[in-house]
Amino acid sequence: xxxxxxxxxxxxxxxxxxxxxxxxxxxxxxxxxxxxxxxxxxxxxxxxxxxxxxxxxxxxxxxxxxxxxxxxxxxxxxxxxxxxxxxxxxxxxxxxxxxxxxxxxxxxxxxxxxxxxxxxxxxxxxxxxxxxxxxxxxxxxxxxxxxxxxxxxxxxxxxxxxxxxxxxxxxxxxxxxxxxxxxxxxxxxxxxxxxxxxxxxxxxxxxxxxxxxxxxxxxxxxxxxxxxxxxxxxxxxxxxxxxxxxxxxxxxxxxxxxxxxxxxxxxxxxxxxxxxxxxxxxxxxxxxxxxxxxxxxxxxxxxxxxxxxxxxxxxxxxxxxxxxxxxxxxxxxxxxxxxxxxxxxxxxxxxxxxxxxxxxxxxxxxxxxxxxxxxxxxxxxxxxxxxxxxxxxxxxxxxxxxxxxxxxxxxxxxxxxxxxxxxxxxxxxxxxxxxxxx
Numbered sequence: 163x164x165x166x167x168x169x170x171x172x173x174x175x176x177x178x179x180x181x182x183x184x185x186x187x188x189x190x191x192x193x194x195x196x197x198x199x200x201x202x203x204x205x206x207x208x209x210x211x212x213x214x215x216x217x218x219x220x221x222x223x224x225x226x227x228x229x230x231x232x233x234x235x236x237x238x239x240x241x242x243x244x245x246x247x248x249x250x251x252x253x254x255x256x257x258x259x260x261x262x263x264x265x266x267x268x269x270x271x272x273x274x275x276x277x278x279x280x281x282x283x284x285x286x287x288x289x290x291x292x293x294x295x296x297x298x299x300x301x302x303x304x305x306x307x308x309x310x311x312x313x314x315x316x317x318x319x320x321x322x323x324x325x326x327x328x329x330x331x332x333x334x335x336x337x338x339x340x341x342x343x344x345x346x347x348x349x350x351x352x353x354x355x356x357x358x359x360x361x362x363x364x365x366x367x368x369x370x371x372x373x374x375x376x377x378x379x380x381x382x383x384x385x386x387x388x389x390x391x392x393x394x395x396x397x398x399x400x401x402x403x404x405x406x407x408x409x410x411x412x413x414x415x416x417x418x419x420x421x422x423x424x425x426x427x428x429x430x431x432x433x434x435x436x437x438x439x440x441x442x443x444x445x446x447x448x449x450x451x452x453x454x455x456x457x458x459x460x461x462x463x464x465x466x467x468x469x470x471x472x473x474x475x476x477x478x479x480x481x482x483x484x485x486x487x488x489x490x491x492x493x494x495x496x497x498x499x500x501x502x503x504x505x506x507x508x509x510x511x512x513x514x515x516x517x518x519x520x521x522x523x524x525x526x527x528x529x530x531x532x533x534x535x536x537x538x539x540x541x542x543x544x545x546x547x548x549x550x551x552x553x554x555x556x557x558x559x560x561x562x563x564x565x566x567x568x569x570x571x572x573x574x575x576x577x578x579x580x581x582x583x584x585x586x587x588x589x590x591x592x593x594x595x596x597x598x599x600x
Contacts, residue, residue: 181263181267181268182268183268183269183270184265184268184269186269186449187353187356187393187448187449188234188269188270188271188272188273188449189234189349189350189353189449190271190349191271191273193347193349194234194273196347197231197232197342197347198232200342201213201232201245201338201339201342202247204338204342205247205301205338206247208301208333208335208338209299210247210299210300210301210333210335211246211247211295211298211299211300212244212245212246212247212290212293212295212298212300212301213243213244213245213300213301213302213303213335214242214243214244214245214286214290214300214301214302214303214323215228215229215232215241215242215243215244215245215302215303215304216240216241216242216302216303216304216315216316216319217229217230217237217240217241217242217243217305218240218305218314218316219238219239219240220305220314221305221307221310221521222397222398222399222445223236223238223398224305224307224452224520224521224522225240225304225305225314226238226240226241226305226450227305227343227450227519227520227521228303228304228305228336228339228343228520229241229243229253230450230520231339231342231343231520232245232251232339233251233253233273233274234272234273234274234449235253235255235266235273235274235277236395236450237255237256239255239256239280240255240280241253241254241255241280242254242255242280242283242285242286242319244286244289244290244293246293246295249293250274250275250276251274251276252274252276252277252278252289253274253276253277253278254277254278254279254280254281254285254286255277255279255280256279256280257279257280258279260279261277261278261279264277283318283319283322283323283326286323287322287323287326287327290327295330296327296329296330297327297329297330298330298331299330299331299333300323300327300330300331300332300333301332301333301334301335301338302315302319302320302323302332302333302334302335302336303315303335303336303338303339304334304336305336305521306336306340307521307522307523307524307525308516308517308523308524308525308526308527309523309527313334313336315336320332340524340525343519343520343524344517344524344525344526344549344552345549345550345551345552346519346551346552346553346578347551350451350519351551351553351578353448353449353450353451354448354451354452354453354518354519354553354576354578354587355587356393356448357394357446357447357448357451357452357453357587358446358453358455358576358586358587358588358589359392359588360388360389360392360393360394360446360448360453361444361446361453361455361576361588361590362588362589362590362591363388363389363392364385364388364389364444364446364455365455365457365590365591365594366388366591367384367385367387367388368381368384368385368440368442368457368459369459369594369597370597371384371385372434372438372440372459372461372597373434373461373597373598373599373600374433374434374435374436374461374599374600375433375434375435376433376434377430377431377432377433377434378402378404378428378429378430378431378432378434379429379430379431381402381404381434381440382400382402382428382429383429385400385444386400389446389447393448394446394447394448395447395448395449395450396447397444397445397446397447397452398425399444399445399452399522400422400425400428400429400442400443400444400445401421401422401423401424401428401442401443401444402422402423402428402429402440402441402442402443402444403418403419403421403422403423403428403440403441403442404419404432404434404438404439404440404441405417405418405419405438405439406435406437406438406439407419407437407438407439407460407464407465407468407569408437408462408463408464408465409435409436409437411437412437416568417439417566417568417569418568419439419441419568419569419570420441420511420559420561420568420569420570421441421443421511421512421559421570421572422441422442422443422572434461435461435599436461436462436599436600437461437462437599438460438461439458439459439460439461439464439468439569440458440459440460440461441456441457441458441570441571441572442456442457442458442572443455443456443572443574445522450520451519451520452518452519452520452521452522453518453576453587453588454518454522454554454555454556454574454575454576454588455555455574455575455576455588455590456556456557456558456559456572456573456574457572457573457574457590458472458571458572458573458595459594459595459596459597460595460596460597461597461598461599462596462598462599463596464595464596467562467565467566468569468571469595470562471508471560471561471562471570471571472571472573472595474502474503474506474508474560475558475560475571475572475573476573476592477502478499478502478503478513478556478558478573479556479558479573479574479575479586479590479592480592481498481499481502482495482515482556482575482577482584482586483583483584483586484583484584485498485583485584486548486554486577486578486579486580486583486584487548487579487580487581487582487583488547488548488549488550488579488580488581489547489548490547490548491544491545491546491547491548492526492528492543492544492545492546492547492548493532493544493545495514495515495528496513496514496515496528496532496544499513499514499558500513500531503560507562507564508560508561508562509560509561509562509563510558510559510560510561511559511560511561511570512529512530512557512558512559513529513557513558513559513560514527514528514529514530514556514557515527515528515529515554515555515556515557515577516528516529516554516555516557517552517553517554517555518553518554518555518576519553522555523555526543526546527543528543528544529557532544548579549579550579550580550581551578551579551580552578552579553576553577553578553579553587554576554577554579555574555575555576556574556575556576556577557574558572558573558574559571559572573590573592574590575587575588575589575590576588
């Protein structure tokens, strides 16, 4: 890619004045040094000369999670990174006109100095050649999670590396980053705690906006607005559904209210009315760290069957306090949840938890019945034990099939594992369910 003529003159211009600082969340250089040292230790152990990372907008831009973990650079445009075992990393993203200067330069304490416009895979090849690594052992890093366990990385990216580096050894190093991200540092906990604080504000906004005559879009927009004005990042991961449970249309339709719907089947122009139930699951992003939240509200006076489901959901959330301690096997926790639901005669769509941080669902994830063996509850995960500073989103999606098979309740918080039990990072209002219809 040939840069425009003015591009070569930009550094001369920028060197004359101090750059206007941008106030955005960023973790410290000490945190950077800790991560880079730990990552390079793993590279030594695995005999890797360099990592080549490819990030995409996959899964609501969570495909950038590993690049963000290593560089703090988040973008919806995708990026490449060369991270050598010895030497400074190089980041490629965006077009030349996005580097005038690049906004990362305007963030005090930014992690990476060598950030260049995207130049395709050729840019990665050129940097590897500069480091003398064209015949080295290279670990490629894409993205994966507990729902999509295969490493997601552009095929053309790997194809060109293999074609143009025939003497290099390429191996999937994505699990190295997955392992590092499974236990959070103090700074990561601080970011997740702030994301949780903003998530609670979004619930409060949901409760005051959900009124008869408002649309789903009104509610969605109010919740998004609350996130942005409190320092969060725009996020498209909000699954929300509404529909009548009581009133004239309460029995007329199959409601589809066991779980919130995703875009484009949400944020519709449907107008809310008394007797409606709203169920939702949403992520609140602060510096790329995602707070996990599920919540339900009812417009008006809820039927006793829904009150019962809400009380059961609240009970499960409170059970987490004593269960999420270091050393406890996952099986003990989800078995306790499932046994309680069975004893109450309640069924579930999801009833469990999964890792949360820069993406979701992170390792480990157990949200279904153990016998189902689905991706979100792989066999054998029950033997995994909790470690301090793991963070989990709780998924509590309950229904009573003896009442209705199309209506349920969603509620969920995000918890940190501590020796004293779960720290609730969102601290959702458990006493909030019914809201005035008018």
